[in-house]
Amino acid sequence: MTRDWWKHLILILGVIVVIAPFYMMVSYSFKSPGEIDRGEGGFFGRQEMMVDERCVKLRDPSRDDIAAAMDRFPGQTDAAIRTALVAEAEADCSMRPVVFNYSKAFTEAPLLRYLLNGVIVTASIFLIQVVVALPAAYALAKLKFWGRETVFGLVLFCLLIPVHAIALPLYIMLTKLGLTNSYAALVVPWTISVFGIFLMRQFFMTVPDDLIDAARMDGMSELAIVWRVMLPTAVPALMAFAIFSVVAHWNDYFWPRIVISGNRDLFTPPLGLREFKGDADGSFFGPMMATATVIVTPLIVAFLIAQKRFIEGITLSGMK
Template sequence: MTAPFALRNALRSAGANAVLIAMAAVMLLPFAWMLLIVMRSPSEIFSDPFGLPEGFGIVADNFRNAFVTVPMARFLVNGAVVASVLLALQLAVSVPAAYALAKFEFSGRKLLFAAVVAALCVPIQVPMLPIYIALAYAGALDSYFALIFPFIFSPFAIFMLRQQFKAFPDEIIQAARLDGFSEIEILLKLIVPSARPVIAAFAVFSITAHWNDLYWPLIVVSSQDMATPPLGMLYFRDSGLGTDYGALMAGAIVTVTPVMVIFLVAQRQFIKGLTMTGLK
């Protein structure tokens, strides 16, 4: 009975692995096609779109054109500034809020947490019109402030961190208070270090979402100088070399690479953070 059972397990495992490999291949196909286009001239792209490249000399030219045709470096800097500053502000707001909701008893705490959960159900597009009108009246459009301000309050971050902080032992907090720790010291020296995987998981979510965001920058940005990477790709398409798909795909690779590197570096902490908060 052992041999058939082991054989069934092996077949089941092989079948599951085959399905996962097939799904991974489907997901990676667009990236493989991007690489093929970067390594080919426009004539090769249209004459044999699914063939292998004949040479690699065109690669440097395509990447050079990606940075010459549009200010790609400026787009990358804008994306980095928006994503990093926004993440810092989100954590500065969400960490104290989550700590208060998890460890303090005050009137209206449950109602406030219910409002945070309800905010998770509201699509981001719903409040954008009044926010846009307010920014327009304030003369703050086409600026870093306009790109960052609407997303500083993150119900998702508060929810994730509150779930983690709530599991932190109250006895340790009480002992720290008896030792003379202030609430800020307890938060920064005890609570936050224990939640590093959760913070890393949220950081991956936040950076990926706002680096790849096209909807809001398309609304509030009107100049190339303030364009983020996804919006910058639209400027590239509208430029004089809009039909140079090799250079266009080179720009897309440059845009995607930082997010992929961040995820690969933080992958272990990302998975651990999702497990700690119960999100699967």
């Protein structure tokens, strides 16, 4: 330990740089605009009551409001009633900065909807990838058929093509089909995972043939063998692939940015955050960072809970 002090020193410096933006993101999501501007308040901010200016402005008393409030403030002038009403509005509109930031994050934009879209898209992508890739991987690993080498060669060739790189022709095809601005556009290009086929094939190669022969003896069809015999053996590999797939598509920004324009109902979390940034003025740093925190948190928490599996899943591609 003592002779390792210099190693810890270097590593801790690294930790500071790595953590800094996370620290700032979470810290800003707690602070009031004033504290952010002046750089005060430590990590949590002072959490003094603050007044939401926009909320007050919205409740700016009109002539009718003043007339309606006449009986509550008997015998007072209009101006005095107005001041009293504004004071009331200010009292109602004041809250702790942390509450302000997070409530704004969810009310200024339909953040829950974005999160739901993220879940729908990542889940559909993963499920379809498995339904398509698993049978193919089984056939390539365990069945003898003419053309097998060619098909596998094609898989190896397709591994060379990153889907992001061919985004433009895919976008043209989807436009021609009238599919842009739909869930289909977000999911379709990712339905085929050549990497998934390759990975599961490698895994299925290690499954003993006896297991499959026994299933055939029992009269199982090949498709039933895939789902009832091979799938259960492949759960660990599939878990790793699930993490790989979900992380990639939850975080993906490039593809949704291309095929979704304008229709907020289809925004994935990164798109929602981007739009938030687009219309935000300076005083909205807090809510924006709250949004960012909300979007980043699910994966980070899952990662902290199941670190080993995550690292396995993400680095999967390196373990051929």
